[in-house]
Amino acid sequence: MALRAALRKSCALTGLFCQLSSSRHGRVCASPVLVAQQRNSSTAQNIKLDFDQSTGVAVMHMQCPPVNALSLEFLTEICITVEKLEMDKSCRGLIITSSQPKVFSAGLDLLEMYETSTEHRGEFWRAVQEMWLKLYSSKLVTIAAINGSSPAGGCLMAMTCDYRIMADNPRYGIGLNETQLGMVAPFW
Numbered sequence: 001m002a003l004r005a006a007l008r009k010s011c012a013l014t015g016l017f018c019q020l021s022s023s024r025h026g027r028v029c030a031s032p033v034l035v036a037q038q039r040n041s042s043t044a045q046n047i048k049l050d051f052d053q054s055t056g057v058a059v060m061h062m063q064c065p066p067v068n069a070l071s072l073e074f075l076t077e078i079c080i081t082v083e084k085l086e087m088d089k090s091c092r093g094l095i096i097t098s099s100q101p102k103v104f105s106a107g108l109d110l111l112e113m114y115e116t117s118t119e120h121r122g123e124f125w126r127a128v129q130e131m132w133l134k135l136y137s138s139k140l141v142t143i144a145a146i147n148g149s150s151p152a153g154g155c156l157m158a159m160t161c162d163y164r165i166m167a168d169n170p171r172y173g174i175g176l177n178e179t180q181l182g183m184v185a186p187f188w
């Protein structure tokens with residue numbers, strides 16, 4: 001109830017109409033529908049951005065096939081997008097979601113950590129840290145609309161948003177699976 005109240009407040013604030021319904025799994029489902037007209041769309045390589053200037057709400061669609069794995073390039077793109085939105089005084093809220101079917105984000109791109117140089121891994125982990133710090137400390141109201149599986153780094157990304165709404169599908173998983181991979185999560 002508290003989450004719903006907070007979401008309603010947030011949705012009203014940002015001009016969003018959220019169709020909420022409870023599920024037998026205890027999660028909250030939502031179909032965010034932008035109601036205003038003035039929109040700007042821009043597409044970077046892995047991100048499609050819809051910005052509705054009349055509501056001040058931007059929707060960032062992650063479209064990094066096949067599973068929105070967070071590579072150095074993708075993480076950098078996410079950070080630049082958030083920075084640009086923060087500089088735009090008319091932007092108040094950001095919804096992060098996925099254009100990929102069944103997956104919000106598969107987390108960190110495992111190939112960035114396999115047979116890469118120490119320098120590269122250093123740069124990569126710095127970008128990971130920058131991404132979650134940027135979202136966590138953003139002055140924008142941030143919402144993760146989790147429309148698919150979201151393990152590990154995908155879960156981290158969602159956790160750093162102010163609100164999370166997850167699609168009601170028992171096949172979609174979310175959580176930290178580092179021990180399964182034999183990885184030690186950094187001591188942040």
Ligand SMILES: CCCCCCCCC/C=C/C(=O)SCCNC(=O)CCNC(=O)[C@H](O)C(C)(C)COP(=O)(O)OP(=O)(O)OC[C@H]1O[C@@H](n2cnc3c(N)ncnc32)[C@H](O)[C@@H]1OP(=O)(O)O
Nearest residue numbers: 066067069106107108109110111149151152153156185188
């Ligand atoms: C402050 C608090 C601190 C809190 C602490 C925070 C710590 C953060 C540390 C984070 C660590 C990580 O994120 S490590 C990464 C952890 N991620 C994972 O383990 C994801 C594992 N993947 C999955 O579970 C699945 O792929 C899932 C995402 C559900 C999608 O399943 P699907 O059946 O739809 O698709 P699949 O066939 O499996 O995958 C499609 C292709 O994508 C590739 N792929 C899948 N995941 C990938 C990945 N992560 N990196 C690269 N490539 C990946 C597969 O190899 C396939 O490649 P092809 O065969 O070539 O087609």
